[in-house]
Amino acid sequence: MKKISFLAIFLFAAASVIIGLSSGTENYPLTKIIKILFNPPYNTFERTILLQIRLPRIWCGFLTGSGLAVSGLILQAILKNPLAESYTLGVSGGASLGIAFGIVSGHMMVVPVFAFAGSVVSTFILLLIASLRKMSSGTLLLLGIMLNFIFSSFSLLIITLLQKERFMEAVVWFMGNLSSYHPETLKSAPLFLIPAYLITWLYWKQLNIFSLGEEKAITLGIDPEKKRYMWLTLTGLITGYCVSLAGLVGFVGLVIPHTVRILVGTDHKKTIPAAILAGGSFLIIADTLARTIVKPIEIPVGVISGFFGGIFFVLILLKTSRRQKW
Amino acid sequence: MVVLEFKNVSAGYGKNIIIHNISFQMKKGRFLGIIGPNGSGKSTLLKTATKVIKHYTGTILFNGANIKNIPVKEFAQNISFLPSDIEIAYPYTVKELLLMARYPFISGFRSPASKDIAIVNSIAKQMGLAQFMNRTILEMSEGEKQRVLLAQCLVQEPRLVIFDEPTAHLDIGYQFSFLDLLKQYQEHSSLSILAVLHDLNLASQYCDELILLNEGSVVISGDPQQVLQYKILEEVYHTNVLVYPHPISGKPYVFGVPASWKNLTKK
Numbered sequence: 001m002k003k004i005s006f007l008a009i010f011l012f013a014a015a016s017v018i019i020g021l022s023s024g025t026e027n028y029p030l031t032k033i034i035k036i037l038f039n040p041p042y043n044t045f046e047r048t049i050l051l052q053i054r055l056p057r058i059w060c061g062f063l064t065g066s067g068l069a070v071s072g073l074i075l076q077a078i079l080k081n082p083l084a085e086s087y088t089l090g091v092s093g094g095a096s097l098g099i100a101f102g103i104v105s106g107h108m109m110v111v112p113v114f115a116f117a118g119s120v121v122s123t124f125i126l127l128l129i130a131s132l133r134k135m136s137s138g139t140l141l142l143l144g145i146m147l148n149f150i151f152s153s154f155s156l157l158i159i160t161l162l163q164k165e166r167f168m169e170a171v172v173w174f175m176g177n178l179s180s181y182h183p184e185t186l187k188s189a190p191l192f193l194i195p196a197y198l199i200t201w202l203y204w205k206q207l208n209i210f211s212l213g214e215e216k217a218i219t220l221g222i223d224p225e226k227k228r229y230m231w232l233t234l235t236g237l238i239t240g241y242c243v244s245l246a247g248l249v250g251f252v253g254l255v256i257p258h259t260v261r262i263l264v265g266t267d268h269k270k271t272i273p274a275a276i277l278a279g280g281s282f283l284i285i286a287d288t289l290a291r292t293i294v295k296p297i298e299i300p301v302g303v304i305s306g307f308f309g310g311i312f313f314v315l316i317l318l319k320t321s322r323r324q325k326w
Numbered sequence: 327m328v329v330l331e332f333k334n335v336s337a338g339y340g341k342n343i344i345i346h347n348i349s350f351q352m353k354k355g356r357f358l359g360i361i362g363p364n365g366s367g368k369s370t371l372l373k374t375a376t377k378v379i380k381h382y383t384g385t386i387l388f389n390g391a392n393i394k395n396i397p398v399k400e401f402a403q404n405i406s407f408l409p410s411d412i413e414i415a416y417p418y419t420v421k422e423l424l425l426m427a428r429y430p431f432i433s434g435f436r437s438p439a440s441k442d443i444a445i446v447n448s449i450a451k452q453m454g455l456a457q458f459m460n461r462t463i464l465e466m467s468e469g470e471k472q473r474v475l476l477a478q479c480l481v482q483e484p485r486l487v488i489f490d491e492p493t494a495h496l497d498i499g500y501q502f503s504f505l506d507l508l509k510q511y512q513e514h515s516s517l518s519i520l521a522v523l524h525d526l527n528l529a530s531q532y533c534d535e536l537i538l539l540n541e542g543s544v545v546i547s548g549d550p551q552q553v554l555q556y557k558i559l560e561e562v563y564h565t566n567v568l569v570y571p572h573p574i575s576g577k578p579y580v581f582g583v584p585a586s587w588k589n590l591t592k593k
Binding site: 214 | 339340376398401402403406407409412414416419422426427429
């Protein structure tokens with residue numbers, strides 16, 4: 001059963017790439033894609049569309065989706081709370097504040113940098129407050145939600161007061177979209193993200209132990225107090241890169257880990273690679289829908305992932321809630 | 327040989343000190359029970375012994391070494407802990423949970439080896455869990471769940487196991503089978519057991535020694551006969567009790583007495 005699920009996730013990932021490549025303003029069937037890519041001449045217009053426009057965007061979607069899914073998985077384990085994800089820990093608020101500053105500055109090039117800085121700074125603010133006194137993971141989660149409110153209110157204040165006319169631009173970033181990534185960001189993000197995924201996977205045992213709770217962790221060989229901060233920093237950085245690529249794509253970090261647990265089980269040795277694949281390909285599919293569903297208008301991918309992902313998840317819940325308990 | 331020793335330990339949460347100047351020695355292979363009313367500091371004592379609470383005054387020694395100086399992995403190779411009311415948040419299978427107890431013995435990024443799997447299987451078999459290995463913990467009854475968590479502690483092959491009210495939510499059948507299993511391990515592999523027990527009679531029947539705590543301090547320690555005296559219990563628990571020997575074991579058995587019976591003669 002679990003092996004078949006893994007195979008299914010692989011197939012889903014492969015299919016998402018093919019669907020992403022073939023759909024767009026003009027649809028190319030698979031045979032045509034193969035012809036364009038592997039047969040001369042190598043300088044056709046279609047080839048440019050596939051390799052210069054669609055493929056980077058697929059890659060961008062994959063990195064963002066996988067990063068958010070892995071962060072969610074890590075946070076749900078270390079806080080022993082299935083509602084944890086980067087966005088419930090204040091990172092989205094911090095990122096939106098960064099985005100607001102970036103937009104107000106008037107240079108669109110700096111928005112990704114500011115978004116990244118916002119996520120990382122908000123993670124450190126969370127860590128700083130958390131280190132002042134010993135906190136249960138539930139309190140930490142509440143603290144994150146409050147920080148989120150404070151940051152995102154502030155960012156809306158900035159936008160409405162200073163740059164009302166650029167409100168739509170801000171909304172596009174706040175909703176998440178894969179159309180306005182910067183090529184430089186796309187080049188540098190995987191240099192961090194891919195090693196971060198590998199490191200996370202190497203530490204699957206630690207995440208398993210973490211998820212049993214802090215009291216159990218010490219007598220299983222892990223000091224949760226120290227390691228918790230390391231993991232929070234890692235997820236802050238991962239999310240920072242995701243936000244700088246695609247803005248605030250919500251939802252993936254919460255839903256993908258749950259879906260993956262249902263499919264392949266709870267052991268992090270399996271859930272980490274499954275979440276990377278499923279998160280990445282989920283966002284590719286969502287983005288393909290976002291750019292094709294009402295051609296030629298592009299909908300922010302966050303809208304699609306939230307809407308269809310939400311319905312999909314409610315269906316999963318209804319089907320499995322009888323045996324699964326969260 | 328002393329396996330665990332508390333020397334003048336005071337501990338609590340932040341400024342709120344809950345246990346005061348606790349000192350005791352626990353000999354190897356013994357079953358030491360901690361009893362006392364609610365809020366008397368029993369769990370705090372266990373959390374201090376298991377390094378969950380790190381800020382305390384005094385010294386705690388495990389096999390003669392200060393536990394502050396024992397690296398966390400080495401600590402986990404020797405001591406296992408079952409906290410009270412442990413809630414497993416995710417649907418791990420029994421097999422996965424048991425294998426986790428082998429992690430302290432696995433170096434680096436390796437996966438559990440066949441030796442680890444053999445230990446897991448043999449303990450699962452001894453504890454009647456062999457047929458549940460692929461079930462998830464969330465599907466199990468409270469009694470089965472507690473047995474899995476006990477098995478997890480034993481898979482760790484500890485020298486010392488520490489339990490916080492392990493039988494709290496179990497029916498009488500599971501209570502006895504849990505403690506019987508534990509007793510078997512104590513006798514066969516000279517396992518040392520430190521447990522907080524709510525039920526004075528279970529404590530009396532199974533423990534070699536008892537420590538009675540009240541308001542964070544030791545009232546009396548010794549074997550069950552010495553500790554479970556009605557005068558002491560009445561003072562500590564603020565209720566009337568009768569203590570009679572158990573008809574088979576001869577160990578003290580505590581009967582509660584409702585207030586409305588007060589006019590009846592006692593003992």
